[in-house]
Amino acid sequence: MSDENNLPKNGDESLHTSVPVTGMYKEWFLDYASYVILERAVPAIEDGLKPVQRRIMHAMKEMDDGRFNKVANIIGQSMQFHPHGDASIGDAIVNIGQKELLIETQGNWGDVRTGDRAAAARYIEARLSKFALEVLFNAQTTEWQLSYDGRKREPVTLPVKFPLLLAQGVEGIAVGLSTKILPHNFCELILASIEILKGNRSNVLPDFITGGFADFSEYNEGLRGGKVKVRARIEEDDSKTLLIKDIPFGVTTDTLIDSILKANEKGKIKIKKVVDNTAKDVEIAIQLAPGVSPDVTIDALYAFTDCEVSISPNACVIIKDTPVFLNVNDILDYNTKQTRALLKRELEIRKAELLEKLLFSSLEKIFIENRIYRDIEECTTWDDVLKAIDAGLEPYKPDFYREITTDDLVRLTEIKIKRISKFDAFKADELMNRLQDELKEVNHHLRHLTDYAIAYYENLLTKYGKGRERKTEIRTFDAIQANTVAASNAKLYVNRxxxxxxxGLKKDEFVCDCSDLDDIIVIRKDGVCMVSKIQEKNFMGKDxxxxxxxxxxxxxxxxxxxYLDGASGRAMVKRFQVLAVTRDKEYLLTKGSKGSKHLYLTANPNGEAEIITVYLTQGAKARVKVFDFDFASIEIKGRGAGGNILTRYPIRKIQLKMEGVSTLGGINIYYDPIVGRLNTDERGKLIGNFLGDDRILVCYKSGDYELTTFELTNRYDVANVILIEKFNPDKVLSAIYFDGASKTYYIKRFQIETTTLNKNFNFISDHKNSYLKLVSTEKQPQARVTLAKGKEEEVMEYDLDMLIDIKGWKALGNKLSTYEVKELSLIETKKPDVKKDTETDENDNEAESDDDIEIGSTIDLSVKKDDEEQLGLF
Structure with a gap:
């Protein structure tokens, strides 16, 4: 302690001396950051637990007597080890309990789906689960340390024999560092660990307790920079109601409903009402506004609400007091090898215990059967007693696995006279034989340690795997264009x-309904095309x-x-598309010559090509001053193409003569069986070429059929679709289904008689266990059937069109066979490849030169060159 005379007094200059704190700040900050990372936020790779979670588990183990304990009591017990307040401990206990793996709970523990909080700690109870007791604890293999105040002993890490970190997941924010490891499926982790032990590489994917759909195509094995898209499970209850059955991970029903209501207020979606019917299972009912498509609304919910969320993982763990970034498969590999090492250590400990028991049992038998205890009766000192016993054991020492110590001799002297008098050599031999058998088993496990570890994991799967099947369905999501599915929440106006x-130009000309996410295209009289984001008021050029x-x-x-080309004076004609542009950039549709001007323009949403009548001026030298032109006679090119020559003479006016029809033909529609959506990008199966009134026929495993349009916004349940093709009302459906009531297969043939769109019609029996096995629209479908005839099986091939006549779609049908059907499959017929009706030219978007073919020569091929000027076409 400092001498009082050396303390600074008032007036001393030392009181006002400045002390730089830069170095102190640097050291303190690093110390604090290290403390938060190691002692609060980031889990250890060995047991997957943060310090507070580990201390809770240790405290519960010390308290464990098989009965439930009040959580308030557990908090108090944990505070002996944890230097923080009771609130942080209570929240951590609730978090562990809601994961339903390590803790058995009793009382109101809240709900991760609804966001409801748990009851107060004095009202809820908990105890360690059987799984936790089996997997987490072993005092003999635990490394111990003193608690923060030195009064207690606590584990450095728990000897967990399971990939607990990946099973539970974890999230933590430290100073300058964060971690987010998503939860994975219990059963899949065990199976993956078994594969690792067999020498194979694993690839585990997250599984969320809230279910739903997830796209892991960008998961990146859980490393920083990866991404997981999670969607709610939305079902179409009827044409006016959608039901949300599962919610995305990290979202509650309250926050989900709030996001839906906000999207509705902003006009992104159009709904009448949202009702939360969540009880045991999640169910949020969404009632749609009149005239709103359910399929489009589902896409809009994914695009504008929390029905779809993106989660960014960041796997960071503590290894040897250092934060390390590892992918989840490396973490699983580490945990699996650690489990194998812990099992080996437990076996070695057990082996040592068995050897000691065998040693002492042998010593005891020799001591009693050879009456060595009588040799010590004459001894007068303690050393003489020990020497006498040691001398009696001398002939047997070579048979022991280690040297006999003084402690062994002392233990023999502690045997009671009653035990000596009642010693049974037969029972002693039996005990030693059992110990020998167990020792052989332990040695066998040590020699075949990998097989033992695999058996250990398989035992865990058998005991605790039931009810822990995957809840999140793995899907590949289609990209949803927000402006495509957004509800029309605005109106477009123009001041030409x-x-x-x-x-915002409500006093000007109304154009159409639109969304505030849309882009707007404008074509002006000066031959400029421009695309811009919709705004309240945007200047895009006059005229x-x-x-x-x-x-x-x-x-x-x-x-x-x-358009009129200003340089040559020719009237040029072109057909073009605008597929992709840069916003707010002006694109010339003419050749850019001075004096060029617009003459005629139509926008055709389905590639229509009309016929026009062209009137030349009275002063034109051409003799034919009026002629017709069909736009179908020229090809569709890029917007930058110069065009073809329509005429060299001045034009007085152009009039529409006849509305045109599409020159593009039908649209080739494909079905992508991965995402259950239609597309025109040649992904998946080509369904066919579609025109305006064509329909799609879909048959489901549930025994329903449905007619739909070929809108690309349609959604189909991938797991339930058994047939999807272009609908032909003349085709006959041949179906074989299983009747749940009679447990028999039936066959029926029928034609589609209904015309209602987007409505399911069930054409099999209505028993809950009935399902559609196969269906075909082939003219002469064939099926291969394996029948059980007594103890033998017979394979038959049936022509389905010969088994039954065509009946109504509601008919029950006939039994396929009186014998038991073992296997059933369609015999596929080879179909010719369907070629696309339209093909695009790679050079369509290239601009043409001035040497383009003149249009007049295409009207009448019999006209001679000498007569061209007289016809007035040029």
Missing amino acids: TDGFVGY ILHVAVFRKGDERMVYNYI
Whole structure:
């Protein structure tokens, strides 16, 4: 302690001396950061627990007597080891209990699905689960340390023989560091660990207690930079009601409903009401507004609400007091090898225990049967007693696995006279034989340690795997274009003269309903095309000819355009598409010559090509001053193409003569069986070429059929679809289904008689166990059937069209066979490849030169070159 005379007094200069704190700050900050990382936020890789969780588990183990304990009591017990307050301990206990793995709970522990909090700690109870007792604790293999105040002993890490870190998941934020490891499936982790022990590489994917769908294509093995998309499970109850059955991980029913209501207020979706019917299972009912498509609304819910969330994992763990970033498969590999090492250590400990028991049992038998105890009767000192016993054991020492110590001799002197008098050599031999057998078993396990570890994992799976099957369905999600599925929450207006476009110009010309996410395309009289994001009021250039909502990549929208080229004086004609552009960039549709001007423009959403009548001026030298032109006679090219020559003479006016039809033909529609969606990008199976009124036929395993449009927003349940094809009302459906009531297969043939769209019609028996086995629209379908005839099996091939006549779709059908059907499959017929009706030219978007073919020569091929000027076409 400092001498009082050396303390600074008032007036001393030393009181006002400045002390730099830079170095102190650096040291203190690093110390604090290290403390938070190691002692609070990041789990150890060995047991997957944060310090507070480990101390809770240790405290519960000390308290364990098989009965439930009040959580308040557990908190108090844990505070002997944990230097923080009771609130942090209580929250950690609830968090562990809600994961339903290590703790058995009693009382109201809250609900992760609804966000409801647990009751107060004095009202709820907990105890260690049987799984935790078996997997987490072993005092003999635990490394111990003193608690924060030195009064207690606590584990450095628990000897966990299971990948607990991946099973529970963890999330923590430290100073300058964070970790987020997603929970994985219990059963899949065990199976993956078994594969690792067999020498194979594992690849585990997260599984969430809230269920739903998840896309792990960008998971990146849980490393930083990866991403997981999770979606709610949304079912179509009827044409006016959607039901949300599962919610995404990390989202509660309350936050989900709030996001839906906000999206509705902003006009992104259109709904009437949301009702939370969640009880034992999640169910949120969404009632749709009149005229709203359920399929489009489902996409909009995923696009604009918490029905779809993106989770960014960041796997960080503590290894030897250092934070390390590892992928989840490396973590699992580490935990699996650690489990094997712990099992080996336990076996070695047990082996040592057995050897000691065998040693002492042998010593005891020799001591009693050879009456060595009588040799010590004459001894007068303690040393003489020990020497006498040691001398009596001398002939047997070579048979022992280790040297006999003084402690062994002392233990023999502690045998009571009563035990000596009642010693039974037969029972002693039996005990030693049992110990020998167990020792042989332990040695066998040590020699075959990998097989022993695999058997250990298999035992865990058998005992605790029931009810822990995967809850989250693995899917590949399709990309949802937000502007495609957004509800029309705005109206588009235009002031053509002044050049303003937007949803705030309510006094000007109305164009169409739109969304505030849309892009707008404008074509002006000066031959400029431009695309811009919709705004309240946006200047896009004066003298607007055409304005509409722009759909990127829309190959069906074709513009028919005629303009006067200022340089040559020719009237040029072109058909073009606008597939992809840069926002707010001006694109010339003419050749850019001074004096070029617009003559004619139409926008055709399905590639229509009309016929026009062209009137030349009275002063034109051409003799034929009026002629017709069909836009179908030229090809569709890029927006930058110069076009073909329509005429060299000045045009007085152009009039529409006849509305055109599409020159694009039908649309080739594909079905992607991975995401259950239609597309035109050649992904999946080609269903067919579709025109306006064509329909799609879908048959489901549930025994329903449905007619739908070919809108790309349609959704189909991948797991339930058994047939999807272009609907032909003349085709006959041949179906074989299993009747749940009679447990027999039936066959029926029928034609679709209904015309209602987007409605399911059940065509098999209505028993809950009935299901559709196979269905075909082939003219002469064949099936291969394996029948059980007594003890033998016979394979038959049936022509289904010969077994039963065509009946109504509600008919029950006939029994397929009186024998038991073992196997059933369609015999596929080879179909010719369906070629696309339309093919695109790679050079369509290239601009043409001035040497383009003149249009007049395509009207009448019999016209001679000498007569061209007289016809007035040029």
